[in-house]
Amino acid sequence: MKTNTHSHKTSLQGRINPCLTVIIPTLNEIAYLPRLLDALDVQTRLPDEVIVADAGSTDGTADLAQSRGAQVVRGGMPAVGRNAGVRAARGDLLLFLDADVLPPPDFIALVLEEFERKEYDVATCFLAALDENPLDRMICVGTNLYFRIIQPVSPHAPGFCILSKRIVHEKMGGFDESLALSEDIDYARRAKRYGKFGMLTNTRIPVSMRRVEKEGLMGLSLKYAWCEIYALMGKPVHEAPFEYEFGTFSPSQVSTSRALINKDAIYRQWKKFGYPLQRFSRNIREQFNH
Numbered sequence: 001m002k003t004n005t006h007s008h009k010t011s012l013q014g015r016i017n018p019c020l021t022v023i024i025p026t027l028n029e030i031a032y033l034p035r036l037l038d039a040l041d042v043q044t045r046l047p048d049e050v051i052v053a054d055a056g057s058t059d060g061t062a063d064l065a066q067s068r069g070a071q072v073v074r075g076g077m078p079a080v081g082r083n084a085g086v087r088a089a090r091g092d093l094l095l096f097l098d099a100d101v102l103p104p105p106d107f108i109a110l111v112l113e114e115f116e117r118k119e120y121d122v123a124t125c126f127l128a129a130l131d132e133n134p135l136d137r138m139i140c141v142g143t144n145l146y147f148r149i150i151q152p153v154s155p156h157a158p159g160f161c162i163l164s165k166r167i168v169h170e171k172m173g174g175f176d177e178s179l180a181l182s183e184d185i186d187y188a189r190r191a192k193r194y195g196k197f198g199m200l201t202n203t204r205i206p207v208s209m210r211r212v213e214k215e216g217l218m219g220l221s222l223k224y225a226w227c228e229i230y231a232l233m234g235k236p237v238h239e240a241p242f243e244y245e246f247g248t249f250s251p252s253q254v255s256t257s258r259a260l261i262n263k264d265a266i267y268r269q270w271k272k273f274g275y276p277l278q279r280f281s282r283n284i285r286e287q288f289n290h
Contacts, residue, residue, distance in 0.1 A: 020108070021091030022047040025081030027055040027246055029099035030064060032208065037068045039102050045109035047095065051088055053081030055246070077246060078159055079175035079183040086169060094169055098160035100208035102130055110203040111163055121168040121195025122188065124157035128204040136209045144204075151199060154234075155192045159184035161205045168195045181237040189234075 022040060026033060033052070040047055052065035053075030062072050073088045075081030082096050093115075095108070115123055126144040129136035147156055162184065172190045175183050191197045 018092040019048045019090060020045075020093045020095060020112070021085070021089035022050045022095045022097055023053060023082055023085030023089065024050070024070075024097050024099055025053045025055065025075050025078045025085070026057060026061050026065070026099050027075075028057045028059045029061050030057070030059040032100040033061055033064060034068075035102055036097065036099055037065070037070065039105075039107075042105050043103070043108045044106050045112060047108065048091060049089065051085040053085040055081060077177070079177045079179065082159075083174040083177060086166070086174060089166070092166055094164045094166055096159065096162040096164070098207075100130075100210060101160050102206045102208075104203065104206070107203055107205065111200050114200050114202045115163055118198060119196060120163075120198045120200075122157065122162065122164045122191035123198045123200050124162050124188070125200040125202075126204045127158070127160075128206045130206040130208045133209065136212070139209065139212065140207075147199065154185070155188040155197050157184050157188035157191070157197075160207055162187070163200070164191070165195070176236065178238060179236050180239055186236050 024033070024036065037050070040050060050070040052062065052070045052072050054062040054065070054072055055075040055077065066072050071088060073084050075084050078098075085096075086094060093112070095111075097103070111123075111125060126147065127140050129140045147158075150156060168191065172187070172194050175187050177183075179186060188197060
């Protein structure tokens with residue numbers, strides 16, 4: 001039976017201050033998690049609870065989280081961790097954050113105000129560079145522009161910051177734990193079918209560029225391009241021809257330069273991208289021929 005996008009009433013009317021749970025999936029995030037917990041401690045609108053879904057860290061992440069007052073549950077890959085966090089949560093609202101973001105002090109207050117005013121059920125926001133690197137700022141500008149353009153066609157909610165009403169999250173069945181990649185894009189697409197999805201514009205969330213720092217811009221861009229092809233075809237990513245690492249990052253080094261190209265990595269990845277690129281081109285041609 002087809003879902004009626006606007007048939008559900010998912011408002012939080014009657015709740016002056018709905019309970020907000022922050023959920024953070026982690027794996028070996030001892031270098032980043034303390035900064036995020038510090039940032040949450042000084043929010044002008046404090047979260048009602050913080051849950052860290054840890055995937056078996058060996059660097060003391062779970063102990064650190066517990067010592068800082070966060071509830072720690074067993075996690076896994078990001079989708080698994082986020083869903084585990086929800087099962088342990090008591091919040092009406094769920095704010096999914098990655099460990100390497102650093103929200104400004106008024107972040108929660110601003111996103112909640114806009115989220116409720118615009119009557120969203122699931123939302124995300126634009127990003128900002130965590131460091132002062134010029135290339136990082138350019139990457140963020142380009143990414144935000146792409147998000148703005150692509151939303152009407154293919155809703156995107158980057159996993160490092162997603163705000164959801166619990167009732168909608170549960171109706172959707174949460175994040176799809178069977179996916180290898182792009183579980184956040186899949187989540188946004190399903191969210192739009194179950195309620196009102198949108199981009200929050202009152203504030204932005206600073207994000208670490210540690211993946212660019214480790215893999216180089218071109219190599220990482222190829223991976224994201226591969227995922228975008230599947231997203232535009234409306235196909236979930238159950239398998240990928242490359243590894244997308246989780247929990248293998250050392251502390252970021254602030255620098256004015258980034259490695260743009262890792263030639264060996266690009267060559268290995270590009271050899272594997274031919275099939276989805278060809279299939280995407282063929283699908284586009286078929287649509288124009290109809």
